[in-house]
Amino acid sequence: MGRLKESSPVIPLLLLLFPLLLLHHSLTKVLGESESTRGNAQEIHCSRERSRAAWQIIQDYLTPFVTILYPKQVQAPSDNDLYRDQEQHKVHVDIYEWKCGYCRKSFNEERFLDQHFATRHYNLLNTTGTKCLADLCGALHCDFVLMSSKKGKIKCNPAAAAKNRHLCESLANTCFPVSQGPAASRLHEQFLRQFCDAHTCTGKNKPFPRGGKKKSGVFYLAVSILTLMLLPLFYLLVFLHQREKRTGTQVLRRIVKTGKKTKPS
Ligand SMILES: [Zn+2]
Numbered sequence: 001m002g003r004l005k006e007s008s009p010v011i012p013l014l015l016l017l018f019p020l021l022l023l024h025h026s027l028t029k030v031l032g033e034s035e036s037t038r039g040n041a042q043e044i045h046c047s048r049e050r051s052r053a054a055w056q057i058i059q060d061y062l063t064p065f066v067t068i069l070y071p072k073q074v075q076a077p078s079d080n081d082l083y084r085d086q087e088q089h090k091v092h093v094d095i096y097e098w099k100c101g102y103c104r105k106s107f108n109e110e111r112f113l114d115q116h117f118a119t120r121h122y123n124l125l126n127t128t129g130t131k132c133l134a135d136l137c138g139a140l141h142c143d144f145v146l147m148s149s150k151k152g153k154i155k156c157n158p159a160a161a162a163k164n165r166h167l168c169e170s171l172a173n174t175c176f177p178v179s180q181g182p183a184a185s186r187l188h189e190q191f192l193r194q195f196c197d198a199h200t201c202t203g204k205n206k207p208f209p210r211g212g213k214k215k216s217g218v219f220y221l222a223v224s225i226l227t228l229m230l231l232p233l234f235y236l237l238v239f240l241h242q243r244e245k246r247t248g249t250q251v252l253r254r255i256v257k258t259g260k261k262t263k264p265s
Pocket residue numbers: 100101102103104105116120121
């Protein structure tokens with residue numbers, strides 16, 4: 001989905017109002033107690049980038065449907081994502097300014113803030129009983145999202161596709177059991193269409209056929225800023241060109257005038 005870290009104020013709100021104790025409960029069941037996330041910073045084998053991608057995919061392509069069917073909103077469970085607290089302590093002040101919400105230190109790129117979290121605030125990671133959201137990446141097409149932002153190509157491996165499809169379907173079953181009524185059934189169906197159908201190598205189905213935020217806004221913003229920056233430059237060039245033309249004709253006129261004056265004598 002291109003950029004994964006847009007700092008729209010709506011996103012944190014959505015995160016807070018994540019309506020699913022049900023989803024929370026199910027994810028807990030699916031993910032189990034991740035052994036890899038125990039211990040200190042050196043022992044954490046949970047990709048921050050992939051966790052972030054998985055979280056964003058859930059926000060963009062699943063939460064909108066869940067909030068429609070479960071309007072009663074509940075506080076977001078954050079123990080499905082090891083990095084949730086740190087991610088929520090990122091302050092994106094400006095394009096080139098990221099601030100640490102714990103100690104207010106500034107960085108000009110998000111990756112430096114990530115490094116800062118990893119070295120300075122790893123003790124704040126709740127590694128006991130917290131899951132690694134990146135474990136769901138196979139089912140949620142994180143590679144599709146991460147690679148498309150890097151303009152790379154993903155080779156399809158039929159065995160991996162089948163494995164991911166299985167993971168995806170078991171996720172749909174545990175998160176939204178059909179037996180729990182019509183709303184859960186609809187979400188179950190929606191989940192299969194959004195995520196599981198695309199786990200094939202036929203290339204027929206693309207992930208996330210429905211929904212998702214429009215990313216074109218960022219593109220148009222960039223174009224507008226560029227235009228606004230280039231416009232004064234364009235006028236300056238036109239002005240300089242005109243002035244040069246004018247002084248050129250003035251000089252010419254002066255030459256003609258002096259030429260005329262000198263002729264009679
Ligand atoms: Zn800090």
